[in-house]
Every structure is written in structure tokens, then in C-alpha cells.
Amino acid sequence: MKVVLFCGGLGMRLYPTTENIPKPLVPIGEKPILFHIMKYYSHFGHKDFLLCLGYKGEQIKNYFLNYDECLSSNFVLSNGGRTKEILSKDFDDWKITFVESKKVDSQTPIAVIIVEAPICLDLKMIRYIGSLGFLSAQACTRLTR
Numbered sequence: 001m002k003v004v005l006f007c008g009g010l011g012m013r014l015y016p017t018t019e020n021i022p023k024p025l026v027p028i029g030e031k032p033i034l035f036h037i038m039k040y041y042s043h044f045g046h047k048d049f050l051l052c053l054g055y056k057g058e059q060i061k062n063y064f065l066n067y068d069e070c071l072s073s074n075f076v077l078s079n080g081g082r083t084k085e086i087l088s089k090d091f092d093d094w095k096i097t098f099v100e101s102k103k104v105d106s107q108t109p110i111a112v113i114i115v116e117a118p119i120c121l122d123l124k125m126i127r128y129i130g131s132l133g134f135l136s137a138q139a140c141t142r143l144t145r
Contacts, residue, residue, distance in 0.1 A: 003046045007034060008054020008101045022056035025063060030072065032063065038094065048095045061098055 011023030018026065024034035031039075038049055053060055067090075069075075074087040 001046060002048045002050050003041050004050045004052065006052045007060055008052055010055050022059055024060055042094060047093050050097045050099065052099055052101050054101045057100060064096060
């Protein structure tokens, strides 16, 4: 089941923090909000994500493209530094699809319609990054079965 996460808002309530980074990348501890939400869904077995990007979406892409698990995980370095074995991976079994949303000034629900991607979705898990108080992933799973 694909989990759809809307990551394209301007994050005006978090301004001036969101002037330079998108709201999904605002850190909570050492990781961004987006990572914590994805980790939460992953805990309940939902590991196929669709990120609907918009405002500063390239930064979200770069976060995952340049993610260095050695900085947040235990690892073994051998062969004079040529070989590294990561002992616990953060998101080794995740599948993340990145799509750009059209640039429109509208409310969040319209993003479901205007995502530009040739993807057939089983839309059962949708979450707007701006609201962190939805049902638990476990409750959502029970509701969709």
C-alpha cells in the first residue's frame, strides 16, 4: 500500500524557519519532520511512499539522495577505510517516489488531483505534513482492510 505525503506547502506558520528550507525538512532532534513521519508508517509495515513535492522540493530530493547512513548509524570500517558495513540501516527497505505538484495557490486537497505522475495509486494512506495529529497508522490500516 502506497502512503501519500503532501510535502509542498509553504510552511507559513513556521516562518522564518521555512524561508530557507521546506516544512518537511524542519528538524525535530537530529532528523526532519518528514523522516519521523515516514519512520512511523514504516514501523507499521507501510514502506512504499509517494512524496508530492512543491515548495523547495529539490531540497527534499537532495536530502534523500545525499543521505549518509554512517552519520546516524553504527558501522564497521575496515580495509583501511575502503569498506564500510552499516550495522543498522535507517530506511533500507523503503521505496520512495518523488513527484512534482503543479504550482497553484490552492488548498491541500486539490493536490490529490493535480499531482503530475503516471502512477496508478491505491490511495488508502494520505497525509498532509502540516498536520501531525491524524489517526495512527495502525488505526488507518484497520480502517482500510
